[in-house]
Amino acid sequence: MASLQRKKGFQELKSVSEALELVMRVCGSKNLGSERVPSKESCGRVLENDVVSKIDVPPYDRAAVDGFAVRSCETFSASPSNPAFFKLKGTIEAGSHVGEIGEGECYEVYTGAPIPKGADAVVMLEDCEVEGGLVKVKRAAPKFANISLKGEDIRAGEVVIRRGELLRPWHIGVLASIGEGSVMVRRKPRVAVFSTGEELTEVDGARAASGKTIDSTRPMVVGALREIGCEVLDRGIVPDDFDRISAELIELSKRADLIVTIGGTSMGGKDLLPEILKTKFSLIFHGLAVKPGKPTGFGVVEGVPVMMLPGYPVSALVGFESLAVPVLYAWTGRKPPKREKVRAFMTRSVASTPGVRHFLRVTLVRREGRLFADPIAITGSGLLSSITKADGLVIIKEDLEGLEEGSEVEVELLRGDSN
Amino acid sequence: MASLQRKKGFQELKSVSEALELVMRVCGSKNLGSERVPSKESCGRVLENDVVSKIDVPPYDRAAVDGFAVRSCETFSASPSNPAFFKLKGTIEAGSHVGEIGEGECYEVYTGAPIPKGADAVVMLEDCEVEGGLVKVKRAAPKFANISLKGEDIRAGEVVIRRGELLRPWHIGVLASIGEGSVMVRRKPRVAVFSTGEELTEVDGARAASGKTIDSTRPMVVGALREIGCEVLDRGIVPDDFDRISAELIELSKRADLIVTIGGTSMGGKDLLPEILKTKFSLIFHGLAVKPGKPTGFGVVEGVPVMMLPGYPVSALVGFESLAVPVLYAWTGRKPPKREKVRAFMTRSVASTPGVRHFLRVTLVRREGRLFADPIAITGSGLLSSITKADGLVIIKEDLEGLEEGSEVEVELLRGDSN
Numbered sequence: 001m002a003s004l005q006r007k008k009g010f011q012e013l014k015s016v017s018e019a020l021e022l023v024m025r026v027c028g029s030k031n032l033g034s035e036r037v038p039s040k041e042s043c044g045r046v047l048e049n050d051v052v053s054k055i056d057v058p059p060y061d062r063a064a065v066d067g068f069a070v071r072s073c074e075t076f077s078a079s080p081s082n083p084a085f086f087k088l089k090g091t092i093e094a095g096s097h098v099g100e101i102g103e104g105e106c107y108e109v110y111t112g113a114p115i116p117k118g119a120d121a122v123v124m125l126e127d128c129e130v131e132g133g134l135v136k137v138k139r140a141a142p143k144f145a146n147i148s149l150k151g152e153d154i155r156a157g158e159v160v161i162r163r164g165e166l167l168r169p170w171h172i173g174v175l176a177s178i179g180e181g182s183v184m185v186r187r188k189p190r191v192a193v194f195s196t197g198e199e200l201t202e203v204d205g206a207r208a209a210s211g212k213t214i215d216s217t218r219p220m221v222v223g224a225l226r227e228i229g230c231e232v233l234d235r236g237i238v239p240d241d242f243d244r245i246s247a248e249l250i251e252l253s254k255r256a257d258l259i260v261t262i263g264g265t266s267m268g269g270k271d272l273l274p275e276i277l278k279t280k281f282s283l284i285f286h287g288l289a290v291k292p293g294k295p296t297g298f299g300v301v302e303g304v305p306v307m308m309l310p311g312y313p314v315s316a317l318v319g320f321e322s323l324a325v326p327v328l329y330a331w332t333g334r335k336p337p338k339r340e341k342v343r344a345f346m347t348r349s350v351a352s353t354p355g356v357r358h359f360l361r362v363t364l365v366r367r368e369g370r371l372f373a374d375p376i377a378i379t380g381s382g383l384l385s386s387i388t389k390a391d392g393l394v395i396i397k398e399d400l401e402g403l404e405e406g407s408e409v410e411v412e413l414l415r416g417d418s419n
Numbered sequence: 420m421a422s423l424q425r426k427k428g429f430q431e432l433k434s435v436s437e438a439l440e441l442v443m444r445v446c447g448s449k450n451l452g453s454e455r456v457p458s459k460e461s462c463g464r465v466l467e468n469d470v471v472s473k474i475d476v477p478p479y480d481r482a483a484v485d486g487f488a489v490r491s492c493e494t495f496s497a498s499p500s501n502p503a504f505f506k507l508k509g510t511i512e513a514g515s516h517v518g519e520i521g522e523g524e525c526y527e528v529y530t531g532a533p534i535p536k537g538a539d540a541v542v543m544l545e546d547c548e549v550e551g552g553l554v555k556v557k558r559a560a561p562k563f564a565n566i567s568l569k570g571e572d573i574r575a576g577e578v579v580i581r582r583g584e585l586l587r588p589w590h591i592g593v594l595a596s597i598g599e600g601s602v603m604v605r606r607k608p609r610v611a612v613f614s615t616g617e618e619l620t621e622v623d624g625a626r627a628a629s630g631k632t633i634d635s636t637r638p639m640v641v642g643a644l645r646e647i648g649c650e651v652l653d654r655g656i657v658p659d660d661f662d663r664i665s666a667e668l669i670e671l672s673k674r675a676d677l678i679v680t681i682g683g684t685s686m687g688g689k690d691l692l693p694e695i696l697k698t699k700f701s702l703i704f705h706g707l708a709v710k711p712g713k714p715t716g717f718g719v720v721e722g723v724p725v726m727m728l729p730g731y732p733v734s735a736l737v738g739f740e741s742l743a744v745p746v747l748y749a750w751t752g753r754k755p756p757k758r759e760k761v762r763a764f765m766t767r768s769v770a771s772t773p774g775v776r777h778f779l780r781v782t783l784v785r786r787e788g789r790l791f792a793d794p795i796a797i798t799g800s801g802l803l804s805s806i807t808k809a810d811g812l813v814i815i816k817e818d819l820e821g822l823e824e825g826s827e828v829e830v831e832l833l834r835g836d837s838n
Contacts, residue, residue, distance in 0.1 A: 043642040094618020112618040153802040173639030176622040199513020199531040203595040220592030223462040383572040
C-alpha cells in the first residue's frame with residue numbers, strides 16, 4: 001500500500017509470523033539455567049530437575065483414623081449384636097512410642113500414630129465402645145483397614161515431580177512431605193529496559209509544564225515484564241546520543257538476557273536505535289507489519305537480543321505482546337495466559353491495510369440482547385487512553401482489507417479477571 | 420447414607436453451597452479498606468478510588484511525527500508535481516522552545532515537540548524535501564494533521580481509571596502519563612495460618628525417623644494463599660492444648676482478616692478446634708459434604724472468621740478451594756482464575772455418596788483418538804501424591820450416585836499453564 005512505501009526506511013515490513021521466527025531463531029535456544037530456591041518460595045516457578053524422594057511417605061505404617069489397632073483376624077465375625085472384645089493396653093499418639101500387641105489385645109491409636117507391632121488393622125472409634133479395660137469392637141476390619149502403609153503415598157527413589165512442571169501449592173506440600181527444603185527451578189529472565197528521548201522526563205521529575213513529556217511507556221513495560229515474572233533492570237532514560245546509547249547497550253549485554261529499548265525507532269533525526277544496531281552491532285529487522293507498532297525492531301548486541309519498541313505506549317504494547325511475550329514465556333517454561341474471548345458485531349466499518357495486522361480497541365455494548373463491538377475513535381497515534389477505555393481488542397488479520405459494519409468478530413477481553 | 424450417619428459428630432454435613440452461604444454471610448460484607456502504593460508497584464491490585472487526571476495529556480499541542488510545522492491552508496494545492504515552498508526558520512525538538520511562524524514559513528519539528536505558534540499542521544518528513552533554506556512540501560496537510568492536540572488523550576478533570584478496576588500494565592502507563600506517583604488500592608487480605616498436632620514437625624526440623632510427621636499441609640496452604648495475593652502470617656505448629664489454641668486464636672483475631680487452622684478437626688480426642696470454637700467462641704458449622712475434606716469447619720473468634728481445614732493435605736485443599744478461595748477473591752475484588760477444562764470418558768465406574776461432592780483425581784490417556792479419564796486408585800485418605808500424579812479433577816456433583824464406565828465427564832486440568 002502507498003502509505004507503507006512512502007515511509008522511508010520501512011521498505012520492508014516483517015509480518016508478525018516472520019518477525020517472530022527471526023526472534024525465536026535468536027532467543028529460542030537460549031538456556032537461562034537454573035537456581036536453587038527454598039521450596040516454600042517455589043510456587044509459580046518451573047522445576048528444572050526431576051525431584052526424587054529420598055524417603056518413604058509415610059515413613060512407617062501409621063493410623064489413618066482415630067481408633068483401635070487390632071489383629072484383623074480377631075474381628076472377622078464382629079457385629080453390633082456379636083462384638084469382639086479386646087484388652088486395652090494403652091494409647092499410642094502420633095509421635096509417641098511404638099507398642100506391641102498379642103492375642104486379644106488392642107491399643108488406642110490417634111491419626112498418624114505408629115501401628116503397634118502385631119496389629120494389622122485399625123477399627124474406627126465409632127465402631128467401638130470402651131467398657132472398663134475392655135474394648136468392644138462391633139465391626140469387622142479387613143487386613144490393613146485404616147492403615148497408611150509405609151511408602152504408600154511416595155516410595156523412596158520415586159520421581160515425585162518431573163522436570164518442567166509448573167510448581168503449584170500441592171507441589172510445595174509434596175516437597176515438604178519428602179523433606180526437600182529447597183529445589184532447583186528455572187532462573188527468571190533478566191531484562192534490562194531503557195528509554196531514549198531528550199523530550200522525556202520521569203513521572204516524579206520535572207513536570208510537563210517544562211515542555212517535557214512524562215515517560216509513561218517505560219513504567220508500563222516494566223509492569224508487563226514483572227507480571228510475566230522477569231527480574232527487571234530499569235535503567236531509566238538514556239540521552240539521544242549515539243555513543244552513550246552504544247555504551248549502555250554493551251554494558252547491559254553483560255548483565256541481561258534481553259534488552260528492551262523504548263523510543264528512538266522511527267525515522268526521525270533523533271531515532272538512533274536502528275542506526276546504532278545496524279552500524280555497530282547487528283540489526284535483524286526494523287519495521288513490523290502491525291498497526292499501531294510499526295517502528296518495532298530487533299537486533300543483537302554482543303550475543304544478547306535487543307527488542308526495540310516504539311516510544312508511543314500502545315505501539316510499544318503491541319510490539320511487546322507480539323514479540324517479547326512469546327520469548328519470555330518460552331524462557332520461563334510457561335504458556336502465556338489466554339485472554340477470555342467473546343463474539344460481537346461491529347458497530348461500524350473499519351478499514352485496514354492488507355498485509356498489516358491491526359489491533360483495534362473496542363468498547364462492548366449490549367443492545368437488544370446482542371453484543372456489539374464499537375471501535376474507539378483514535379485521533380492521535382497510539383494514545384494510551386484508547387486501551388484504558390477499551391473493553392477488548394479486535395485483531396484484524398493480515399489477509400483482510402477491513403471489517404464491515406455488522407460483521408461478527410472475536411473480541412479479546414482486556415478486563416476479564418476483575419469483578 | 421450409612422457411612423455418614425455412623426460418623427459421630429458429623430450428624431449434619433453442610434453442602435458446599437449451604438456452607439459457602441454461611442461463610443459469605445460472615446465474610447462477604449467485610450471491607451478490607453485501602454492502602455496507598457507507588458503506581459509502579461500497583462500492577463495486579465484493584466483500584467479503590469476513581470483516578471481523576473489533574474492535567475491535560477498532551478499538556479500542549481505537539482507533533483505526532485517528525486516533519487515540518489506549517490499553516491495548513493498554505494499546503495492545500497501541494498502535490499509532487501506542484502509543491503508548496505516554505506522558508507525553514509529552524510528546528511524545534513521535544514522539550515525545547517516554542518517557536519512562531521508567519522506566512523510562508525515553517526519549522527522542522529521532532530515527534531513530541533511543541534507546535535510553533537501560527538502553525539496548525541505537521542507535514543511528514545517523507546512528504547518534504549529540503550533545498551537550501553527552503554522546504555518543498557509535496558502533499559496537502561489538512562488542519563491539525565499529525566498534531567496531538569492538548570488534552571486529546573486525557574482531559575484535566577476526567578476519570579481515567581474507575582474504582583474496582585484490576586490494574587494492568589497499561590494502567591501503570593496512564594498513571595505515569597498523568598503524573599500520579601501513587602494510587603489507592605484495596606488492601607491485601609491478612610491471613611494467619613497455624614497447624615495443630617503433637618505428631619507434626621517442620622520440614623527443616625527433626626525428621627520423620629523420630630516418629631513425627633512432616634507438616635506438609637501448612638506450606639501448601641501458605642503457598643496457595645500467596646498465589647492469591649494474601650499477606651500470610653505463618654504461625655507454625657501450635658500444641659494440642661485447649662488453652663494454648665484458644666489464646667492463639669484470640670491473639671490472631673487482633674491481627675488477621677481470616678484465621679486458617681489446619682488439623683484437629685476430626686472426631687478424635689485431640690481434635691480440639693471445633694470444640695474450642697463451640698465452647699469459647701462461635702462454631703458455625705463442622706462437617707462439609709465433600710470427599711475428601713469432610714472435617715472442614717467454620718466459626719468466628721472475636722469477630723474474625725476462622726476456617727478450620729483438615730490436616731490431610733488433599734482434604735485441606737478441597738476445603739480451601741471450596742470455601743476460602745471464593746472469600747479471598749471476593750475480598751481482593753478479583754475473580755478466581757478458571758481452570759481449563761476438557762471432556763473425557765471414564766475408564767471405569769466410580770461410586771459416590773449422594774449429597775456429597777466428590778473430587779476425583781484422574782490421569783488423562785489418549786487412546787484411538789479419544790480422551791479417557793482414569794481415576795487414580797486411592798488407598799489412603801487424602802494422599803498428596805494423588806494430586807501431583809493427576810492431570811485433572813473430575814467433580815462428581817451431589818445429585819449423582821457415581822459415574823459409569825464410559826460416561827463422558829468434564830475434567831478440570833491441574834497443569835494447564837505449564838508447557
